[in-house]
Amino acid sequence: MTKRDITLTLNGKTVSGQADPRMTLVDFLRVVLKATGTHVGCEHGVCGACTIVLNGEAIRSCLMLAVQVESQEVTTVEGLCEEDGSPGILQDAFRDGHGMQCGYCTPGMLTSVHALLQSNDDPSDEDILEAIGGNICRCTGYAQIIDSIKIGAERLREDKS
């Protein structure tokens, strides 16, 4: 099988790499583009650890093929950072709320929340549940994740105003 050339916008920058058609997007991000922030949890679309933002929408990157993101815009957890790599507002909120423990589900959690807050800057409790309902966390029991989301939403609103 010949590898295909793939060029996409990753976290605002144009990047390229090669992949066999059978390579999933999450493997392409991690292994070819070396963006290892996104994690593999199940490879069958249940746990949500691999969630990234594609053209503004949260999707499971283990369920897409790398070849499918040609010319698309992908945002991963790394893309939520400041220019200098320090944590962005949402990420900092997760520190203040201690919205993680082992950190493995965290990137997928952050991108799911990021997608939510991009389209809804004042989410209700229901909206929050919907946003992270497809992300399994085994460590936290979710309470501190919810706290962190609320802190993040408020700070992002303040930042806008």
Next chain:
Amino acid sequence: MKAPAFDYHAAETVEDAVGQLAEAGDDGLILAGGQTLVPMLAMRLARPSVLIDINAVSELAGIEQLDDGIRIKTCTRQNVALNSQLIGESIPLLAKALPFIGHHQTRNRGTIGGSIAHGDPAAEIPLIAVALDASIKLQTKNDTRNLSAKDFYEGPMMTLRKDDECLTDVTFPIWQEEGKLGVGFQEVSQRHGDFAIVSVAAQMVLDGNNVCQRVAIAVGGAAGIPVRLEKVEANLTGSVINQETIGDALTNMADFLDPVEDQHGSAAYRRRVARVMTERAIWEAAA
């Protein structure tokens, strides 16, 4: 869990897609949302020679208003359908079921047509299609045909779609009867967003005296395919809807079901729950 090797072609038009399918013989698969197909590839349960990606085929996405129905192109995302005012107004039963499907991440990619074509017995969209007698269009390189959803499913993940056919759209009819249209959708699953263990879809028109003018009820997860409860429908049509008539109509309902048995539910469980869910769906539609 890495997929076996396959060739990949991103189709640009419908012709392109069905042409590639024809070339592949019985070995090609259409890639729409991928939410079901990609895990199957990962588990090596599917081993196509070529994957024909239809996500870039603009003719295959969209929601159209017809005289007596809504035509949904196969590659319309489930989230787009969920947010569609047209569907909300004209096919409320589908609108009611869509939020139960997976999670926002899966609905952002998963498609209406993909779900219907795959035919998982626990899936919501095929259930609605059977409940409403949707019309499914299948296209090959040389031919098109339309099948009724009621006939389309033969068994779990087994449909009448031939290897060289691409499902291109599904048309959901809009009921024309006079009266108040109500819909009910009830689902039992382990967790929010999981595939249903048992699900029931009901659509009903009542006149001013609460008499049922028309009703359609379909049960999912209680057989290898979605099952229309035709006897129950016949029983309720023309009757006033109350506890007694519903109870009567649902007697022996279990006889029409042939559920699987697994660790998530015995056959007896599924039969009993199907009855409970059907009653709830009817009440929901009558409200």
Next chain:
Amino acid sequence: MSGAHDNPVAGSNYHYIARKRRVVEDKRFVTGNGNFVQDQDLPGTLHVAVLPSPHPRARIVLINAEAALALAGVAAVITGDEIAEHTLPLYHGLPLPECRWFPLAHEMTRYAGEWVAAVVAEDIYIAEDALDLIEVEYEATPAIVDPEEAMKPDAPLVHPGHGSNIIYDGDFEWGPVAEDFEAADHTLSFRARWGRSSTVPIETFGVLAKWDKGTETLNVWASIQMPNYPEQIAAALRMPLNGVKVNQDIDVGGSYGVKRGIKHTVLVGYISRKLGGAPVSLIEDRLVNLASGDAHGPDRIFYTDVAFDQGGVIKSLKIRAIDDCGAYPGRGPFQLGKPIAAIVGPYRINSVHYRPCSVATNKTGQVPVRGMGQGPTNYMIETAVDEVARHLKLDRFEVRRRNLIRSDEFPYLNPTGTKYDSGDYETVLGKVTELANYDDLVKRRDELRAEGKLAGIGIATCLEPSGGNNLFEFLFNPKAEISTYMEGCQVRIDSVGNIVGTMGTTTSGQGHETLVSTILGEELQRDPDDIRVIHADSLAGLPTRSPIASRMAVMLGGAAAGAAQKIKDQLFQIAAHNLNRPIDGLEYSEGTIFDRSDPARKLSWDELCNIAHRQFHKLPEGMEPGLQALHVMQVPLGGQMPDEKNRVQLYPCFSFQAHIPFVEIDPGTGKVTVLDYFIAHDCGTVINPDIVRGMIIGGVAQGIGAALYEKFDYGPDGQFLSGTFVDYVMPSVFEIPYVKDVEHCTPSPLTSHGQKGSGEGGYLGAPAAIASAVNDALEPRGLSIHELPMRMNDIEELLNGEKPE
């Protein structure tokens, strides 16, 4: 947010301990800069894929790997014969010479999914393609699946050479059981079943091994959380222990006990050396993880008799516990032993007869899961208490109050020889009752019942043994004469005054870097945010028993405090020598030491460090240069072996939690919804409140999973039915309510700052609490359920199923 967080230790005035502070590790996790094993990227890495056996029990007749070997990119195909020839069997906790266990099945496969062959290839895609090309011929034979059937003399044997499927059968009696039963007003009996589940982290186990020819060292990077990992690898690979270097600065993506991967590690270690030092990686995919990672948890049946008086005070327990440890026991059987520490729970029970039995079947193996058997045991104990209440028609809370050890009875010696260090159970129970607004809960329950729903309030009051101690091993195996249970911490102040703390093991989300830096900062009065904490590899090596047994706050915290004290002692000596004052005339403040009688005379932190590192002429006689200290702490109250009556101090510190869940059950579907969950927790001094709260609530969520959703199902023929996350169902945010918690603090007198462990308590009591709630909900129907998980099918069947004549 959470319930109230008091200043936990009355009279204490901590600067950093018990204050809300950011968790150090979180910064790298939120930016996607965690250092997980899958993130390692060594050039030339080869990848391993494993071939599973489809049969639960079969003889391996022949393996033909020719076609696989011929595939371009395949470096090797390994089978059980080769492994058995070149490695020693993997370690079981008990002496089981006839239960030989290798990374790959040897001659026989003993569970569906067991690894029969391993392909090593340039990339994982080729490796998996090669799996498709391996032909194996099996001779399948009937499997043994039910543990009680497996105990019968005519059952098929999992290990024929062992002569039976019984791996361990013990008999312990503490106190006058017969007399207590004789004298009791009442007795009752019940059977309780804890279904096979596990704490299944989102990151699977993975390991990368590289044999370094030059230094003859095996380098290992792994997602690991266990004691004696280097020891077991070295033993199996027949390498000297000081030739195995486990890099412990790998971030572990969750473990809760189960990241043990010994067979994976031995396999890749062997392959790397065989292939001349290529790095070899084995990352479990989820199918392998669930079916054959050998990381299942307890699978236990309890037959319990309870002797109690008219007022509901429990005098004695007789417990028969049968646990299905799967085909390769490993440390599984010890999950029957650890709970001896708290086998009477937090209650004043006088005597216990305990007969634990570990049985082999054709299933994948067990590893110590969060609490190492205390969860199932607490479930059984709380079932006993609720049954007593039901029998006497007394309130469950009141029965607990009558049985709970009182606050003036500490330290409390329980019948098995363990002293509970401190506690105030009644107050904690009161706190959760208040937090739950109990009377209001009762109203809500009754309202739901009036609507035709089933609703219930649960109660569980449970202990979390913490601090760790392995003496239950000796109780099960008199050859295991091991009484050392230690942890080391090294503190080093560098020449410019930076502090580095070193710990000797891995972390999987418990925030050890935060724990150590907080305690060092507190003791040395320096900002913890400037303190760096690193993980020594196993060769640089610090004594450790790893983060198991809810022990790190006690042991690593204590070791850090001890090391800090040594540093302070050294600083005082330098200051005394240079200020020419006796030590008791000096004062320490934030790293500066000054003369109490003339505070202007002082030495700053920087000056002290400079002297230590560079000005030997200013050091007191006999003092070594530099500023570093290692403290190795033995577990408090440890160091004694059991007496002739099998009594011994097991764990030293006992945390306590009281749980009140509120549930609703849909009578038509059997679905249980946890509407609310309240918990009061007492782990002594809280080092970091956010970490503790996270541990508690996270444990509760896993406990809810074990109670309502999670089970590894096997068919009657031994087929594994829970192969993916579609079948092994873990709770999402929709299934877990926002848990409300409140703290209480009874400090431990045994630890550096009064802290006890908090890593397990949520999990150890939640299943019991949920069962209590479900049974409360079923009570009006005269029904009860004593088997976990209580899935929809099970409850609905109970409510609506055909009743046997």
